[in-house]
Amino acid sequence: MRTYLVVAHRTLVGRSLIDHVRTLGPPDECHLHLVVPVRHPANHAWTDGEVETAARARLEEGLTAFRALGFEVSGEIGDANPVYAVTTALRTSPFRYDGVIVSTLPSGASRWLHLDAVSRIRREVDLPVTHVESSEVTAPN
DSSP states (O other): OEEEEEEETTEEEEEEHHHHHHHHGGGEEEEEEEEOOOOOOOOOOOHHHHHHHHHHHHHHHEEEHHHHTEEEEEEEESSSHHHHHHHHHHHSSSOOOSSSEEEEOOTTTTHHHHHHHHHHHHHOOOOOOEEEEEEESSSSS
């Protein structure tokens, strides 16, 4: 069984990511491990509890969506820094991964691309890293 680490937040259940995941092979031959980094809102003061609750809700949406497609799926909440979230998950996970999938908003709208997260993840990990760019936001700002 192939196993992929999928890191996303606002685009987790978007059409672009779902379409890409479907190309990985039959759902019964793929395991997905979702990492949803916490997201610090820019429009108000936030608490750790608030951002963790929002990320956990987002993770549950992703688990439900990918299970409905027939995938074996697990997941966790990650650090706000997507590079650190990915490297931590890879270091602490019991899975042996075949690749990492990073789902972002398009350039200009994506904070992760502004931070050069995809390139930094590619430098940090010894796995194929696929970048899926979505034009739709499927989570609140």
